[in-house]
Amino acid sequence: MLESEGKSTFSIHWKGLSWDYQESxxxxxxxxxKYKSKPYFIASAHAPVFxxxxxxxxxxxxxxxxxxxxxxxxxxAMFHGPGQLTVxxxxxxSDYFKGPRDYVCFLxxxxxxxxxxxxxxxxESYDNGLWTLNEDRTPNKKVGFIGLRIKKGIAYHGFSLNxxxxxxxxxxxxxxxxxxxxxxxxxxxDKNLEAEASSIIEYIINKLQFNDF
Numbered sequence: 645m646l647e648s649e650g651k652s653t654f655s656i657h658w659k660g661l662s663w664d665y666q667e668s669x670x671x672x673x674x675x676x677x678k679y680k681s682k683p684y685f686i687a688s689a690h691a692p693v694f695x696x697x698x699x700x701x702x703x704x705x706x707x708x709x710x711x712x713x714x715x716x717x718x719x720x721a722m723f724h725g726p727g728q729l730t731v732x733x734x735x736x737x738s739d740y741f742k743g744p745r746d747y748v749c750f751l752x753x754x755x756x757x758x759x760x761x762x763x764x765x766x767x768e769s770y771d772n773g774l775w776t777l778n779e780d781r782t783p784n785k786k787v788g789f790i791g792l793r794i795k796k797g798i799a800y801h802g803f804s805l806n807x808x809x810x811x812x813x814x815x816x817x818x819x820x821x822x823x824x825x826x827x828x829x830x831x832x833x834d835k836n837l838e839a840e841a842s843s844i845i846e847y848i849i850n851k852l853q854f855n856d857f
Contacts, residue, residue: 653682654682654683654684654685654849655682655683655684655685656684656685657684657685657686658687658688658838658841658842659671659686659687659688660688661688661726661837661838662689662726663688663689663690664690664691665690665691665693665695665711665724668688668730669713669715672686672732672734672800672801675734675800676734676795676796676798676800679734679736679798681739683734683735683736683739683852684732684733684734684735685731685732685733685734685845685848685849686731686732686734687729687730687731687837687841687845688729688841689725689726689727689728689729689730689837690724690725690728690730691725691726692710692723692724692725692726693710693711693712693723693724693725694707694710694711694712694713694723694816694817695713695715695722695724695791696712696713696715696720696721696722696817697717697720697722697791707817708816710723710816712817715791715793715801716793717791717792717793717801721817722789722791722804723813723814723817724804725810725813726809726810727809727810727829727834727837728804728805728807728809729804729805729837729840729841729844730802730804730805731802731803731804731805731841731845732800733751733800733802733848734798734799734800735747735800736797736798737794737797737799738797740852740855741855744792744794747792747799748790750851750855751790751802751848752769752774752790754847754852755767755774755803755844755848756768756769756774757847758843758844758847758848762843763830765830767787768781768783770783771783771786773786773787773788773789773790774787774789774805775787775788776828776830784828785826785827785828786826786827786828787805787806787827787828787829787830788805788806789803789805790802790803791803806828806829806830807829807831807834807835807837807840808829808831808833808834808835809829811827811828811829814827
């Protein structure tokens with residue numbers, strides 16, 4: 645189980661393959677409220693849910709029995725479910741970065757470098773997300789999503805990556821204002837998300853300790 649305090653300045657938690665989304669919100673809010681100096685990284689997959697950010701207004705409570713949860717983060721609609729890895733860094737931005745833009749750039753760059761080094765998958769940031777590329781290097785499928793909230797200088801929420809999830813749910817509520825057909829998976833087969841969470845968080849922490857943003 646991924647549950648570590650091994651690095652003195654970071655705390656890492658794995659919350660399983662079907663963590664309740666609203667419980668994840670409460671957990672993050674609690675960490676923000678008692679934050680001192682140690683960044684947290686929380687990872688999980690979620691039971692099927694749509695999260696709706698501040699940029700999109702809706703009165704719907706669910707779609708085809710999948711709940712819709714309004715959240716105080718940037719961005720519009722996002723689907724979370726099995727086969728998708730979600731990582732929530734809780735971090736005081738000024739301890740590591742000049743500002744929020746640098747932090748977002750750091751996340752995009754770190755994730756791109758991770759997949760290129762570890763999985764030989766080349767991704768590019770485009771339209772507020774991470775996309776696989778066509779042979780001519782134009783965007784093909786969106787596989788990574790970032791949505792953040794900053795409260796008292798502390799950033800939380802985070803990023804989600806489609807490893808191998810059921811893409812039909814993305815057609816029910818257009819994620820980030822794109823069509824479901826523009827969303828894809830990183831892999832054609834299931835992956836061990838707990839192992840992947842450990843690997844990508846370790847990679848990000850190592851980058852964070854030596855970042856030059």
